[in-house]
Amino acid sequence: MDISTASGALVISILRLLHIVFGLIWVGAAFLLSFYIEPAARASGSDGDRFLRALYRRTNFPRLIPLSALITTIAGLLLYGLLSYHDAMSSAMGLILSIGALFGLLAFGHGYFTVWRRAGEVAARASEDASADGTAGQLEAKMRRNGRVSLWLALISMVLMAGARYAGPIFA
Numbered sequence: 001m002d003i004s005t006a007s008g009a010l011v012i013s014i015l016r017l018l019h020i021v022f023g024l025i026w027v028g029a030a031f032l033l034s035f036y037i038e039p040a041a042r043a044s045g046s047d048g049d050r051f052l053r054a055l056y057r058r059t060n061f062p063r064l065i066p067l068s069a070l071i072t073t074i075a076g077l078l079l080y081g082l083l084s085y086h087d088a089m090s091s092a093m094g095l096i097l098s099i100g101a102l103f104g105l106l107a108f109g110h111g112y113f114t115v116w117r118r119a120g121e122v123a124a125r126a127s128e129d130a131s132a133d134g135t136a137g138q139l140e141a142k143m144r145r146n147g148r149v150s151l152w153l154a155l156i157s158m159v160l161m162a163g164a165r166y167a168g169p170i171f172a
Contacts, residue, residue: 012079019076026069030147034151069154070108096167100159100164103160107157
C-alpha cells in the first residue's frame with residue numbers, strides 16, 4: 001500500500017486511531033479492574049462477591065478487555081506490516097516500536113492463555129456454590145495474578161510506543 005496517497009493516509013489514520021483508542025481502553029479497563037474494582041470488592045466481603053458476579057454476568061464488561069485487546073493487536077500488526085523492516089530496525093524510533101510491539105504481543109498472548117480462556121471456567125464455578133469449593137477462589141486468585149502480569153506487559157508496551165517518536169533526539 002502506498003501510504004503517500006490520500007487513501008493510504010486514511011487507512012493509516014484509521015488504523016492508528018483504532019490502535020490508540022482500543023489500546024487505552026484495554027489498559028485502562030485492566031488497570032481499573034486490577035487496582036480499584038477487585039480490591040474494593042474483596043474488601044466488601046460477600047457484597048463485593050455479589051457485585052463482581054453481577055458485573056461479570058449482567059454487563060458486557062467481561063468482553064471489554066479481550067475485545068479491545070484483539071482490536072488493538074490486529075490494528076497494531078497491520079500498522080507494523082506497513083512499516084518496512086529497514087525503517088523499523090534502522091532508527092531508534094523503529095527499534096523502540098518493535099520492542100513495544102513485542103511487549104504488546106506478549107500481553108495479548110499471556111492474557112489470552114492465562115486469563116480469558118479460564119474466565120468461562122470461573123463463571124461456571126461462580127454459578128455453583130463457591131463457598132463450598134475452595135478451588136474457585138484459588139482459580140480466581142490465579143486469574144487476578146495473571147491479569148496483573150498481562151496488565152504490566154501491556155502498560156510497558158503502551159509506554160514504549162507512546163514515547164518511541166521522541167527516541168530519535170535522545171539517542172542521536
